[in-house]
Amino acid sequence: GENVEQHPSTLSVQEGDSAVIKCTYSDSASNYFPWYKQELGKRPQLIIDIRSNVGEKKDQRIAVTLNKTAKHFSLHITETQPEDSAVYFCAAHASGGSYIPTFGRGTSLIVHP
Amino acid sequence: NAGVTQTPKFQVLKTGQSMTLQCAQDMNHEYMSWYRQDPGMGLRLIHYSVGAGITDQGEVPNGYNVSRSTTEDFPLRLLSAAPSQTSVYFCASGYGGPGDAEAFFGQGTRLTVV
Numbered sequence: 001g002e003n004v005e006q007h008p009s010t011l012s013v014q015e016g017d018s019a020v021i022k023c024t025y026s027d028s029a030s031n032y033f034p035w036y037k038q039e040l041g042k043r044p045q046l047i048i049d050i051r052s053n054v055g056e057k058k059d060q061r062i063a064v065t066l067n068k069t070a071k072h073f074s075l076h077i078t079e080t081q082p083e084d085s086a087v088y089f090c091a092a093h094a095s096g097g098s099y100i101p102t103f104g105r106g107t108s109l110i111v112h113p
Numbered sequence: 114n115a116g117v118t119q120t121p122k123f124q125v126l127k128t129g130q131s132m133t134l135q136c137a138q139d140m141n142h143e144y145m146s147w148y149r150q151d152p153g154m155g156l157r158l159i160h161y162s163v164g165a166g167i168t169d170q171g172e173v174p175n176g177y178n179v180s181r182s183t184t185e186d187f188p189l190r191l192l193s194a195a196p197s198q199t200s201v202y203f204c205a206s207g208y209g210g211p212g213d214a215e216a217f218f219g220q221g222t223r224l225t226v227v
Contacts, residue, residue, distance in 0.1 A: 006155075009153065032214045034214070034215065034216070036216075042220075043203065043218040043219065043220050043221055044156070044203070044216075044218050045218070046215045046216070049214075049215070089155065089156060091216075093214065099143075099144040099163065099207055099214065100144065100146055100158065100161050100171075101214075101216055102158075103148075103155050103156040104155060105153065105154060105155035106155045106156075
């Protein structure tokens with residue numbers, strides 16, 4: 001089955017800095033890579049996703065990159081703000097096939113004002 | 114549109130007690146799943162279902178049962194609660210099609226077993 005590794009487990013940055021979270025996956029059949037943000041005491045919610053036919057996707061201050069050859073993908077947050085503080089999960093799965101995503105262990109991002 | 118509704122939000126059980134966590138979705142999603150979230154362990158899959166009448170085990174199924182008699186409902190049963198089952202539980206659902214694979218989560222259940 002799929003195995004997703006996520007690093008780092010904790011990331012502390014100053015407001016305005018950039019943050020990068022990296023994930024690797026094992027199953028070459030995976031073609032959908034979502035990122036979820038979980039604020040304290042809340043449910044995880046999708047913030048951005050990327051499919052295997054795309055190398056990079058941006059949405060305002062967040063971007064995701066995918067390297068299918070190396071089987072890794074990353075989340076980039078620029079100009080971090082205190083409200084970006086949360087736990088971020090990456091996931092990988094085969095969209096349209098075996099739907100159930102495999103999640104990484106999460107990264108706790110702390111943005112200091 | 115309610116999305117994914119999960120109840121209860123909090124629960125305290127004594128060791129050996131049984132209970133059912135309820136999950137319902139109103140988006141006509143085929144796929145439903147249960148995860149437990151423990152510190153440093155991320156979201157671990159307990160059981161999942163790809164449609165009514167079909168269920169399968171995930172990564173950590175022991176001590177839990179599920180059933181899927183309708184598309185909307187996917188309850189999780191704890192057969193005999195143990196302190197190791199103290200966790201936050203999330204139900205999730207998704208369409209699963211090639212154009213829409215987002216997982217929608219319920220609000221979570223914080224379960225404490227004493």
